[in-house]
Amino acid sequence: MGSAPSCGSNVRNIDTHLQRLSSNQKLTEDELNMLTTMLRTKASEAMEIKHKLADDGLYVDSIRKTIALFFINTCSHKFNKVKQRVKFIMEISTILLQTKFINIIRGCLIKLHIRGWVNVDGTVDKSAYDLIRWSMSFVVDLADVSDELSFSLANDKNYMAAIKTILEDKSTQYLQSDISPLSDFDSEIIENCLKVVTNISRWSNCAQLLRNHNFTKVIKPYLNSSDELTSLAVLSALAAIVNESECDIINAALDKVQLLLDVLKHGLDENDRRYRGWSCKECAYTVKTLVRNDANKQLLVELGVLELLVKMGRTGNEEEQCESVNAAWALCFNKDTQQKVAKDESLGLVELLFDLKTSSNSHIRKTCNGALWTLRDVLASSEYQKNRIFECRQDTQIGLTMEYFIYKSATYASLSSNRQSGDPQWMHTGGR
Template sequence: MKLCWMVLHNISMTDGTVARLRSLDFTTTTQLYLTSPKEDRQLDALATLAGIINEAECDVINAAQSSVKQLLRRLQKGIKLSLRRYKGWSCRECAFTVRKLAQNDANVHLLVELGALELLVEMGRTGSEAELYESVQGIWALCFDKLVQQKVVAQEYEGGIVRFLCDVKQSASAQVKQACNGALWTLKDTLRTSNIQQYKEIGNKLECSIEKEKESEQEDAKFRKKKSGGKSRGRGHVMVSYQWANQQMLKEIRDRIKQHGYKVWMDIDEMGGSTLQAMAEAVENAEVVLMCMSAKYKHSPNCRAEAEYAFQKGKRIIPLKMEKGYVPDGWLGFICGAKLFYDFSGKYPFEDKMGGLLKEMDKVLQASNDRDPGHTDHTTTPVISTVVPVVHAEPPRRNDTPDGVSMTTVAKVPVSMATIQAVRKWSPDDLNQWRNKNNLASSVPKLKSGEEVALLLTMRVESPDFFYRCVQDMLNVKDISVMARLVWALHDITHTGT
């Protein structure tokens, strides 16, 4: 039996096999062992499910807290032993399972409440380089959550998580350094607004390094422009945001886009260290971002940092589907779930999808007048609205829907960027006051930060269909009266700012 679980666990860690396991209903079968009287079977099931389940299924993990506690207990015991192993589980294996669980946002609060952050820091300070890497990766995965960020910066600096990241950032390992820089980048805005002076200085230093990088690049761009006699290529490019596994296909897509006359920014060397600043500038200078969706993309903290920054900056996003059967959920579902996408998973002929993508890009980029010198503009389609159309590239045909008629024509309710930014900065007290005022405190418990409220406000404008789906599926709002209170509470923010 143990050998069978080892094989199943290893298979579940391979992204390409997850869809097959799910199609065979391994999720249902495996979760039965979470209540096994044998601790080892519970942990085997937990580690396997960590690689299989999606956001909507994470109630299974939250209902099996005893299994998660067992996992963290073995990590805690293993840290104290010279072999760094307890009851057959190494510290590194335990931390890896924590990281896999944290890839679904719905598991994050449970892991943090049970002390995962502190254990990861202890393991990183006392273990091998491999354990250190796993420690920092796990911390980074947990720190995308806004409430976790607030918890991290509420700690005293000495002995805290930020101090740990700053210390190990000096590691000789490029991988460890990359993960540390990524985690600090993710915490940057929260650090800058902290009441603790050391945190504020770290956040400001990170911000200054980005500004210096921008200034240096702008000077370089001016020099290149002067030297070439042509226009600067520093702005207005198409950015390809992707996970390493899809690089070969995306090189082909990149080359076709360049042949079509557009400038393309695509990171060919894996990003780490100071190249996070290069990523930030690439996002800021992009006219459009191609977001290449797959399970590996969703689970990559580098890709998440890139994607969320593009979304935060209000960039026009065109999703590309890179994995057959993949449906974005969680943070990636929020960003891409209801947008027009192009399927490059191999399900359809490449040329068909490439032609459709180029036509869409022509619409988006026509007004930017940012073609390479000498390229003849061949587009005649008017520029589309910056409001994202709520339709998929291969929409299901419904018998009651006439051809050519969209079922998603919804009046857009504008919301100012000033309002969005103000809501994003809400303190926990501001959020509780708003929830209590609108009788939402007990009925929408999963809504836990101003950042999430701001995202709902944005989705309500950009993707109404997806907004209502998220309210039902992710916030678990099934009652029409609760949904009405939530919608009208958001309406009041849009029109009054409160």
């Protein structure tokens, strides 16, 4: 992160940085390094404060200011590239964990959901509300990129219990706003709670923790949210934590699954590969998570997911190609899908797998070879594919392909055996 500036220059540089935050200027690498150094110092100083709570039940002023600094900078759009912002957020996550300032961030919700953020006269206690809003808003971003920080959240029973209580207590008002509408303040807190759960669920080491906390039951009602993006986030979270016996939850939400594919379809036509806040990579990841339950495979194929995955694999970067072929391979374990892939030449999935199986990316290469091996029998009997499959069998890499497929088969067998115990069956074992 670079060497720390002198005390005098540090003050001047921080002032310059804060001026840039209120302007349209992007931050330089040196300014970002200075910023992370300053935030680490502020977090460490906050943890040294002996009496952290004031008489009003809120954190003392210096801690509130530090929380505000993390919020302002994490949610800032003053980055030159997306990768630069992701790197910065990862550094923020590391700072929070190493200084243990994450305990204070979690404490904002744990303490204040009990204390409340409404005054006795019914007005909003702005100081309390801001603390919850600040802490949850940047936790949403942090949980999206850091598995370690997500695990620290999911593993905190008090923090997750606070989220559960808020979601359970407010669900009727949120979903039936014509009866007793929630304030905009409460609605924002609920939506941030759902976003935190969604982003945590995308990490394989956290999904089972959410299931242990019974979040399937807690968030299921929010599938019916009138806000489409909220319901889409809930669909993504449920896809990660439901087991095979609960797949009817997804099948009953056909309109939400269709919404997911519509968002992916539009995103593929955008220059930044995003639509309504969702990236194509996120959409494909959710598809991959959905198809780990057998009952969802046919539904997705009927809704046209294969065509979208092929387009994504053809036009996307390596990250999108990874998610595309991962989801495609998962779908190919369904017998009906195998027939469709082998017989429908216009679909182009087999051609995509053949083209990408020589990718320089080892994960893409192995996944494509694995998918082709899964399809080997139906391809061998396919009139238009039989010559291609013969070529594949002559591939010098087929030994590696077979070895990899045997390994994955053992993994799938192990995961399938967990269905009886209710454990989620992940299509991948290495995280996101």
